[in-house]
Amino acid sequence: MNFDQLNLAPAILRAVQEQGYTTPTPIQAQAIPVVLEGHDLLAGAQTGTGKTAGFTLPMLQLLSSRPARQPGAIRALVLTPTRELAAQVEESIRVYGKYLDLTSTVIFGGVGMNPQINRIARGVDILVATPGRLLDLEGQNHIDLSNVEILVLDEADRMLDMGFIHDVKKVLALLPKDKQSLLFSATFSDEIRELANGLLKSPKSVQVTPPNTTVERIAQVIYPVGRNRKKDVLAHLIGENDWSQVLVFTRTKFGANKVADFLNDKGIK
Template identity: 65%
Template sequence: MSFDSLGLRAELITAVSKKGYTEPTSIQAQSIPLILEGRDLMGGAQTGTGKTASFTLPVLQRLMESGDAKPKAGKVRALVLTPTRELAAQVAESVRDYGQHLPLSSFVIFGGVNINPQKQKLRKGVDILVATPGRLLDHVSQNTVDLSSVEILVLDEADRMLDMGFIRDIRKVLALLPQQKQTLLFSATFSNEIKKLTSSLLHNPALVEVAKENSASELISQVVHPVDKKRKRELLSFLIGSNDWKQVLVFTRTKHGANKLSEQLNKDGITAAAIHGNKSQGARTKALANFKSNDIRVLVATDIAARGLDIDQLPHVVNFELPNVPEDYVHRIGRTGRAGSEGEAMSLVCVDELKLLKGIERLIKTDIKKVTFEGYEPDLSIKPEPIQNGHNNQRPRKSTPKNHSPAKPKTNTGAKPNGSTRAKKRNTQNKPTNRPDNFGNR
């Protein structure tokens, strides 16, 4: 199947060709014709399958066909809501790229930057507005945007928006929209909460699911490296240095953990930067740009970056710490193995995280391969401790465990750390061994 067969305009076909795409992905092939018909739609696909283009292309065409060539002052014709700034920027870039040959205007708004330039742009009116919920409501409260003429609403990564507590903001936005509109809801996973939301929001929606729910791409190889918590940084530095990895996305659970790990990696001679919600938008944009251009080797991120980071052919994703929510594992590792490329996802798992690991394996219905590195075998006498701000027993704990922070890293000036002196004496090559039995049966 080609894009020509989907009924898209010549201008859109030209834009798609410029990006190097010749055949639509499964989600695109199934969704685009339904959206062009004016149907409400629930689209489910694992990340990296072309979900953004599957709604961007038909939305652009629908706006061209609706007759209003120019938006009125302060008005918006199509609204795309996303949970994070990075995802909003990514979607806005796709809108610009695919709509470059059409006389349609687009704009993106999110927090963390000066609101005044956004006000000036919005007062003129815009065909397609991409926004995060909080900043959109800021503009609504200041009367700089009018949503009463929205023809198409897109909720992108709807499950993540609910996870991040945006349900009240979403309902406030919905109350400002006209009853008659086309609504498209896209997400990598569909929770019960999402299904409840769609029952009141969508009218006789078409359902398109192109991958098994909560499944990872088959192009992603997954492995768990059992290791003690205090030696995770050591093992991570060894893996990056000895394999000469040039581009690695590493996930931590907390902002503080991301900052600390980034500093430790730089001390190990591995260039790294952290990206999370406490960073200014300028710092986040700079860190991501440096990572994409290979000016830094490692980007350390919290789960806010699990959605919206679109990096061409990212080869390696590492879970330095497992996420508290199993579904977030799927989104994290989905940053690799995108657009038909193969990827590698590794998880450094300590005894504290065994229950989190079991929850992930239940979700994806797969036992992830365990590979233990000689010299980094976990100490089986160590007892598991509660995870701070996590749920070792699938629910949050109020108390903060003592002595929970990782051990202070050893000084290491080389770009290819080889672990501790003790590990070197035992085996200077640190060869991996397939030994899941010494870890998984605790």
């Protein structure tokens, strides 16, 4: 299959082809027709599968093919867990929608509100947002979500892992009932399924991620060790194995700084 067979508008196909894409990924081939038909969607897909285009392309097509309910109103909302993902999604919307008469913007915390408020005040069709900043601006009456036609929850499992479930539910309460909803998640916990059941109406299901499998090419080892010895064991393993590149995950920013300082003190850059 190629993109020509997905019934996308010539303006969208032109933008896709300019990016050098001719063949859709499995998630794109399965999700795009479902979304174009107007169905709600429950999709299992990780980062790297092409899922962003899987919802961006049909969303652009649907919005560009029908009149806005209210000029200047927000017509589509994409919720993401992080500012990095939000920026990446909004960039994709701009790239694929470059030949369409649709506008988009991105809002997230950690930066000033005023430029975001000004941009929204000028009118925007597609808003990409993290939940916290969205609720902040909505609470100050800068955002009206009553005309949203399409909602996308991207990386819903990460949103729950990061403690955003209550914020997400608050956002959902602000949206109209008669919208099309798309939920993307790499894993499906009971909480995700509960969220999907409350949000999605007779959804179609697409699954391209193996259900919670481990990666076969990675050797996995566990070292049971007391909390106060973990950094010592880490330094020992790096030295003993003469590892030159190591990726260490910590639970908090504070913890990350402590580990980095400890390793530097041990002569490990």
